[in-house]
Amino acid sequence: MHSAEETEEPGGYQPWSEVTPDAARRLLVAAVDAFAERGYHATTTRDIASRAGMSPAALYIHYRTKEELLHRISRIGHDKALEILSTAADGPGGAAERLAAAVRSFVRWHAAHHTTARVVQYELEALGPEHRAEIVALRRESDAAVRRILAEGVEAGDFDVPDVPGTTLAVLSLCIDVARWFNTAGRRSPEEVGELYADLVLRMVGARQK
Amino acid sequence: MHSAEETEEPGGYQPWSEVTPDAARRLLVAAVDAFAERGYHATTTRDIASRAGMSPAALYIHYRTKEELLHRISRIGHDKALEILSTAADGPGGAAERLAAAVRSFVRWHAAHHTTARVVQYELEALGPEHRAEIVALRRESDAAVRRILAEGVEAGDFDVPDVPGTTLAVLSLCIDVARWFNTAGRRSPEEVGELYADLVLRMVGARQK
């Protein structure tokens, strides 16, 4: 089984561990929940603070603005997403295995942490110009990681992909959009969705059957 | 060539023609632009009115609330999307041809009208409960249309799809997400993206090569 969720996270595993002090982390987790539920603009600082069990003013001890809170969430989430993708891209095995591993773990993350992922992937436009630019650069790296696997697979003759940049876009788009629909529909586990999507993507790139 | 866009629409073709009177339509078009650019919650009624060249109060002559404006947009957009899908699903030809036609036209619409599509697909949660329920029902019909094509293709032996509901979800997700990234990236035409995606989807369902 894969555990109930009070806010989102299963049992022992603790993300956001890089955020200190404790009160700052509680505020950040509260903000993730609120942003995911209502969207950035519809969320008030009072709502975030009260979810964290604090007064509205407490937020400004740890963060300068509401936007900085979103930026911190977005930054940490994109770092994690990029780490997942490039770990798989630089892993062992042929292009097909690496692509399947990348999609599997990327999708699994988006499904298991769909609350976080929703904020990370769909609230970009609420960031200020400089913060947005920083995040967009990270996303280009994610794109490059996937494109590299596709290009290598094509060169090795493992894949049949007429349009590498376009297919890269489609693969990432497919994975990212999991955050939008997951758990609003059926009762698939993140692992099942990851498995399904890995298979679908291998078909998209025309991977040779082993 | 496919024409510059002042707000969004190419030359002669006029959507929103079902919206009358004229001032109501201008307000609605202004709202689509504003919602797509900044999101529903970040858009003010003053912004919508001034884009339509009117005073803030004019909005309330034609719509009771800001939410009603979003609902009208969402309703018209979903009607159109469903019409596109079910026309293709009920069209002539085998499952593969109908699936390709559905994806091609559905994606083309999302790309060409990505401004509208963005609002229609990504601002659902800003709707009130009853309005949201109405829209969700329409989306289930879209899902059913695609699922029907897949099921028929599998039965006829044209497709190889282990998980029909899951693959249906993935296909729709892939198409819808076009509205998010289109035109923020490269200079592909809606037709090119539609063609690419139709091919990718045929691969996803393991369609027999003709």
Added chain:
DNA sequence: CCGGAGGGTGAGCAAGCGCTTAGGCGTGCT
């Protein structure tokens, strides 16, 4: 020539927003 209806405006209200300020309370170093 009039009167009323539909479409529009300027001013503004009550509420809620992001954020600040002045101050309090506990804890650990000197």
Added chain:
DNA sequence: AGCACGCCTAAGCGCTTGCTCACCCTCCGG
């Protein structure tokens, strides 16, 4: 003991928000 420091709160400021209200055009049938 004294006190600086980190963390937190109550109160509230200035502004913007969705929306309303009293009033004014312009057109058109009788």
